[in-house]
Amino acid sequence: MNFCSECAQPISVQVPEGDSLPRYVCEQCGTIHYRNPLLVVGCVPTWGDRILLCRRAIEPRLGYWTVPAGFLENDETTREGAARETREEACAEVEIGSAVSMTHVVHVNQVHLMYRARLVNERYAAGSESLEVALFRREDIPWEELAFPSVRFCLERYYQDLDRGTEGFHIQDVRRPGS
Amino acid sequence: MNFCSECAQPISVQVPEGDSLPRYVCEQCGTIHYRNPLLVVGCVPTWGDRILLCRRAIEPRLGYWTVPAGFLENDETTREGAARETREEACAEVEIGSAVSMTHVVHVNQVHLMYRARLVNERYAAGSESLEVALFRREDIPWEELAFPSVRFCLERYYQDLDRGTEGFHIQDVRRPGS
Numbered sequence: 001m002n003f004c005s006e007c008a009q010p011i012s013v014q015v016p017e018g019d020s021l022p023r024y025v026c027e028q029c030g031t032i033h034y035r036n037p038l039l040v041v042g043c044v045p046t047w048g049d050r051i052l053l054c055r056r057a058i059e060p061r062l063g064y065w066t067v068p069a070g071f072l073e074n075d076e077t078t079r080e081g082a083a084r085e086t087r088e089e090a091c092a093e094v095e096i097g098s099a100v101s102m103t104h105v106v107h108v109n110q111v112h113l114m115y116r117a118r119l120v121n122e123r124y125a126a127g128s129e130s131l132e133v134a135l136f137r138r139e140d141i142p143w144e145e146l147a148f149p150s151v152r153f154c155l156e157r158y159y160q161d162l163d164r165g166t167e168g169f170h171i172q173d174v175r176r177p178g179s
Numbered sequence: 180m181n182f183c184s185e186c187a188q189p190i191s192v193q194v195p196e197g198d199s200l201p202r203y204v205c206e207q208c209g210t211i212h213y214r215n216p217l218l219v220v221g222c223v224p225t226w227g228d229r230i231l232l233c234r235r236a237i238e239p240r241l242g243y244w245t246v247p248a249g250f251l252e253n254d255e256t257t258r259e260g261a262a263r264e265t266r267e268e269a270c271a272e273v274e275i276g277s278a279v280s281m282t283h284v285v286h287v288n289q290v291h292l293m294y295r296a297r298l299v300n301e302r303y304a305a306g307s308e309s310l311e312v313a314l315f316r317r318e319d320i321p322w323e324e325l326a327f328p329s330v331r332f333c334l335e336r337y338y339q340d341l342d343r344g345t346e347g348f349h350i351q352d353v354r355r356p357g358s
Contacts, residue, residue, distance in 0.1 A: 002186070005190070036251060037218055
């Protein structure tokens with residue numbers, strides 16, 4: 001951030017009065033430009049005993065497998081966002097269920113919220129951000145080729161809960177190794 | 180948003196190629212300026228059978244009661260954020276427990292995530308954003324003077340779970356009445 005998005009003057013970094021952290025501040029118009037973590041929403045779409053995964057056609061982690069997920073937009077609920085991402089990435093319609101996991105990737109300031117979901121029919125296809133989309137049985141999940149820690153965590157917890165007959169909500173904080 | 184924060188040129192609103200929603204786009208340098216929902220983190224701090232509430236010294240809802248809560252900052256976990264807000268607003272130290280509720284206030288693009296928490300001692304005081312801070316027994320909670328729907332929801336679900344001997348996670352979406 002170099003310039004104020006309100007008045008186009010150069011931005012400086014300073015701790016505003018009454019605050020405790022450095023912020024991007026416009027000395028001209030006084031606007032404080034906050035930077036905050038972003039929400040990513042996704043789901044574990046199931047069809048019977050199989051789970052729908054997408055192989056990423058985009059960076060980061062191109063070629064790796066993920067559940068449908070993406071940045072939450074303004075004016076949509078987290079469940080609507082998870083269903084929209086499934087539509088976009090897997091051309092599939094889901095009914096969203098309970099929340100299964102929240103993985104906070106602290107060093108990239110992303111909070112990944114994942115829901116359980118049920119495909120409403122067996123129709124699916126690769127969306128523009130996917131190389132391929134497929135249903136996996138538990139024993140066929142490509143654990144070594146999953147794209148992100150949040151994907152592994154939500155699938156692990158999903159199956160763990162399934163074995164126990166529960167639907168828990170599980171929280172994980174991930175920091176950069178060594179930080 | 181009027182100007183590009185990268186290059187200070189005027190911003191236009193358009194749907195970028197490959198996107199489906201209008202965004203703030205800089206035609207000069209190509210930067211897309213996304214706007215996304217913000218996370219608010221807070222907790223229900225308990226001391227024995229009492230709950231710590233803060234009476235707000237700031238707008239919105241000045242004079243109304245809330246649990247300690249505020250915007251999640253970059254580089255802190257959601258639990259660290261909830262503990263920090265408790266320190267700032269109630270001068271109190273807490274151990275954060277399980278998540279109790281998530282209220283998505285869709286029309287203001289805020290997701291309020293609330294945790295169960297335990298005060299580590301009985302020390303508390305009004306921080307700069309609070310008029311007063313007090314411990315309330317269940318029968319004394321000022322239900323009619325709570326600041327936000329997310330505060331009511333997390334307290335209701337907290338007590339409901341307490342009665343059942345469970346610690347569930349509860350999700351609520353709030354839209355502007357009539358929208």
